[in-house]
Amino acid sequence: MRHRVAGRGFHRNTKHRKALLRNLVVSLIDHLKIETTEAKAKETRKIAERLITLGKKGDLSSRRLALSKIPNNKIISKLFNEIAPNIARDSGYLRVLKTRCRPGDNSSMAILEFVDYDLLKGEKEETNEETKSKKKDKEESKAS
Numbered sequence: 001m002r003h004r005v006a007g008r009g010f011h012r013n014t015k016h017r018k019a020l021l022r023n024l025v026v027s028l029i030d031h032l033k034i035e036t037t038e039a040k041a042k043e044t045r046k047i048a049e050r051l052i053t054l055g056k057k058g059d060l061s062s063r064r065l066a067l068s069k070i071p072n073n074k075i076i077s078k079l080f081n082e083i084a085p086n087i088a089r090d091s092g093y094l095r096v097l098k099t100r101c102r103p104g105d106n107s108s109m110a111i112l113e114f115v116d117y118d119l120l121k122g123e124k125e126e127t128n129e130e131t132k133s134k135k136k137d138k139e140e141s142k143a144s
Contacts, residue, residue: 008039008043020040024112025048028048030075032117032120033117036110038096038098041096045096051069051070052079052094055083056085086116086120093116095114
């Protein structure tokens with residue numbers, strides 16, 4: 001019987017499971033979209049949405065709580081400075097889209113992405129275009 005047993009174990013010990021989910025959250029924040037198994041995506045969504053809520057608060061104690069869960073300054077600063085301020089909704093920041101079955105073991109795969117993925121990615125692409133235009137301006141100034 002599974003009374004009072006919450007969450008998935010993934011046949012791993014506690015440290016391995018926490019490290020796995022932490023790495024998935026880091027990849028999600030870094031790339032804004034990841035593909036993983038359906039069960040891992042659902043468990044990762046729980047942790048990531050709590051971190052995004054902390055990012056929307058934006059105060060020092062929230063940043064310290066987020067750093068205790070994900071000890072990576074670069075990722076937490078990206079979450080607090082770039083991602084969380086651009087999300088307008090109160091909850092439900094992520095979606096899980098079922099995609100295919102993996103050929104090796106036939107496990108169901110899913111894409112975990114931000115609901116506002118196009119908005120967040122669009123701003124990132126604009127900054128890339130700005131840097132490309134700056135490089136072209138520098139090359140033109142060197143040529144003349």
